Amino acid sequence: MEKIFGRSKGLTDVPFSFCPGCTHGTIMRLIAEVMEELDIIEDTIGISPVGCAGFSQNFFSCDFIGAAHGRAQAVGIGVKRSLPDRIVFTYQGDGDIAAIGTQHAIHAAARGEKITSIMVNNAIFGMTGGQMAPTTLEGMKTTTSPYGKDVSTTGYPIDLPRLIANLEGAVYVAAVSVDSPKNINQAKKAIKKAFQVQMAGLGFAFVSVLSTCPTNWGISPVDSLQWLRENMMPVYQMGELKVTEEVKSL
Amino acid sequence: MEKVLMKGNEIIGEAAIRSGCKVFFGYPITPSTEVVEYLSAHMPKHGGTVLQAEDEIGAINMCYGAACTGTRVMTASSSPGVSLKQEGISYSAAVGLPMVIVNVNRCGPGLGGLGPAQSDYFQSTRGGGHGDYRTIVLAPSKAQELYDYTMMAFDLADKYRNPVLLLTDGFLGQTMEPVVLKERPEAPAVDRDWVVDGARGREKRVLASYSLTNEIGEANNLVWEAKYKDIQEKEQHWEEFYTEDAEYLLVSYGITGRICKSTVLNARKKGIKLGLIRPITLWPYPEKAFLPFKDKVKGIVTVELNTGQMIEDVKLSVECKVPVHLYRRQGGMLPTEHEILDYVENTFGIAAREV
Numbered sequence: 060m061e062k063i064f065g066r067s068k069g070l071t072d073v074p075f076s077f078c079p080g081c082t083h084g085t086i087m088r089l090i091a092e093v094m095e096e097l098d099i100i101e102d103t104i105g106i107s108p109v110g111c112a113g114f115s116q117n118f119f120s121c122d123f124i125g126a127a128h129g130r131a132q133a134v135g136i137g138v139k140r141s142l143p144d145r146i147v148f149t150y151q152g153d154g155d156i157a158a159i160g161t162q163h164a165i166h167a168a169a170r171g172e173k174i175t176s177i178m179v180n181n182a183i184f185g186m187t188g189g190q191m192a193p194t195t196l197e198g199m200k201t202t203t204s205p206y207g208k209d210v211s212t213t214g215y216p217i218d219l220p221r222l223i224a225n226l227e228g229a230v231y232v233a234a235v236s237v238d239s240p241k242n243i244n245q246a247k248k249a250i251k252k253a254f255q256v257q258m259a260g261l262g263f264a265f266v267s268v269l270s271t272c273p274t275n276w277g278i279s280p281v282d283s284l285q286w287l288r289e290n291m292m293p294v295y296q297m298g299e300l301k302v303t304e305e306v307k308s309l
Numbered sequence: 310m311e312k313v314l315m316k317g318n319e320i321i322g323e324a325a326i327r328s329g330c331k332v333f334f335g336y337p338i339t340p341s342t343e344v345v346e347y348l349s350a351h352m353p354k355h356g357g358t359v360l361q362a363e364d365e366i367g368a369i370n371m372c373y374g375a376a377c378t379g380t381r382v383m384t385a386s387s388s389p390g391v392s393l394k395q396e397g398i399s400y401s402a403a404v405g406l407p408m409v410i411v412n413v414n415r416c417g418p419g420l421g422g423l424g425p426a427q428s429d430y431f432q433s434t435r436g437g438g439h440g441d442y443r444t445i446v447l448a449p450s451k452a453q454e455l456y457d458y459t460m461m462a463f464d465l466a467d468k469y470r471n472p473v474l475l476l477t478d479g480f481l482g483q484t485m486e487p488v489v490l491k492e493r494p495e496a497p498a499v500d501r502d503w504v505v506d507g508a509r510g511r512e513k514r515v516l517a518s519y520s521l522t523n524e525i526g527e528a529n530n531l532v533w534e535a536k537y538k539d540i541q542e543k544e545q546h547w548e549e550f551y552t553e554d555a556e557y558l559l560v561s562y563g564i565t566g567r568i569c570k571s572t573v574l575n576a577r578k579k580g581i582k583l584g585l586i587r588p589i590t591l592w593p594y595p596e597k598a599f600l601p602f603k604d605k606v607k608g609i610v611t612v613e614l615n616t617g618q619m620i621e622d623v624k625l626s627v628e629c630k631v632p633v634h635l636y637r638r639q640g641g642m643l644p645t646e647h648e649i650l651d652y653v654e655n656t657f658g659i660a661a662r663e664v
Contacts, residue, residue, distance in 0.1 A: 071513070101509045106374070107517070116515050122505040124377050125517025127400050130370040133362070137374020138505075140358050141332050141382070145507050163370075166363035 067091035080273035080280020129160025171228025189275030230262035318343035324459035340479035341413035344385035369397030376406035379504035385411035399438030403518035407466035424641015425480035430618035452486035547595035555584030561612035571646035
């Protein structure tokens with residue numbers, strides 16, 4: 060029988076170790092497929108952060124470097140500036156890139172660093188057991204906002220793609236979701252564009268992907284997808300936030 | 310070989326270029342700023358890249374990334390900036406990354422001042438960041454050594470796959486002195502089959518420091534421990550000055566090590582048998598230097614620009630068999646050769662006899 064679907068060459072045979080219903084695996088598969096389609100697996104160096112996204116170093120079949128919490132982009136820039144002909148991407152959670160590592164995100168964009176950053180936004184710190192993140196929504200209960208996030212004392216959710224899109228050096232910024240087959244296809248297109256931007260040497264490319272965390276949200280996997288649609292999508296601006304003329308002509 | 314007049318910090322930059330350093334990540338801070346300025350002007354001409362990072366944390370993590378690719382990389386800063394770099398240094402030590410970190414020590418704690426100090430001795434020689442690791446620490450005392458030890462630092466970093474710290478101070482960094490721009494020594498043959506540069510025709514590689522189980526954690530610690538012991542065995546370096554017949558010893562490194570040479574010469578004119586041990590490596594500490602003296606000399610004075618940090622290593626090196634005293638200045642002040650000698654004479658009750 061002809062095999063018509065299988066694991067992407069961009070992934071190893073290590074089984075995903077994520078909780079049931081977590082969409083990290085879907086997002087990683089999309090990146091792996093994009094690397095395979097663009098034939099860049101052997102040219103790519105991925106940078107993993109701290110947190111659930113940190114497991115990415117085991118699952119992708121390309122070379123990987125494990126960075127300190129929040130530092131993936133700085134590490135990636137060190138790689139790219141040393142080996143400009145290689146492809147460098149960072150795979151980071153929202154806690155990593157929008158809290159402890161925000162300065163690197165802003166300056167990577169401002170300098171137009173020729174790397175690709177993927178942010179997985181599930182509005183919570185997953186690995187440490189469900190603490191408030193800078194992306195946590197108003198009223199959302201977490202272990203450090205047990206009575207619901209009070210924006211008057213803990214601030215409003217950061218919409219990082221909107222911030223990044225304002226910076227000249229960021230040439231492609233998109234916010235996507237993997238909650239439905241249609242959105243998964245759109246997410247893949249955005250991720251592919253973000254790698255093509257780097258291959259063309261155009262500047263900084265950033266894709267934020269909304270993701271679920273059923274375990275720490277305390278919601279079933281299926282209901283989590285609905286919760287994401289109803290609660291996260293209205294807060295975070297979705298779609299292609301910035302596509303420069305050069306990127307359009309790719 | 311060219312002999313030129315250069316500022317200390319610029320000498321470090323020139324030595325880095327001539328050592329084959331290809332990328333530099335930095336952030337301005339007095340009194341180290343001339344390193345990043347010099348390299349910004351000259352490194353691109355040699356095919357290298359200089360990037361002024363958003364902060365010291367960014368700079369050291371960029372070094373981490375560059376080092377993962379096997380590229381020779383350096384950063385430079387001064388004390389408060391080096392504090393910020395400690396996270397990245399710890400991670401670099403854990404992954405086993407060769408890199409050179411320059412600390413042009415200013416006085417502290419806190420923001421402190423710009424004057425010369427040796428207040429970062431503990432931070433430099435005990436790892437500095439979290440976790441149980443060591444960095445090799447080299448302590449130049451003059452312009453030529455800023456040049457030579459920078460070159461040595463790159464080779465040691467490669468040889469042992471370990472971060473190397475060049476620990477100097479605001480006085481040496483800011484002083485202009487003649488320096489001979491020697492050719493680079495032959496680089497050690499190093500194994501590069503660990504670098505991450507794209508898995509072209511080979512298995513993927515991962516450079517990371519997370520240990521999933523306690524057993525893996527201990528196994529990693531044992532590997533590092535064995536490396537550190539090897540370095541301690543092979544890389545203790547020091548200079549001796551009038552030690553052969555010495556009854557009293559000064560121990561001092563860096564700028565004060567240099568001042569102490571004048572103290573020794575003045576003492577000898579007065580018939581006092583004073584010698585000097587000047588540590589070149591602060592880690593590994595040159596404890597071997599003290600072996601011939603610990604049952605022989607009557608007393609030791611460490612001369613430091615802090616509240617007494619290296620003195621602990623000296624006491625350990627002589628197993629407390631010899632009285633060890635401290636003469637120190639702080640906050641950016643330097644001692645004169647005369648006040649050091651006065652201290653030696655007073656401490657040991659030496660009646661000077663003119664010769």
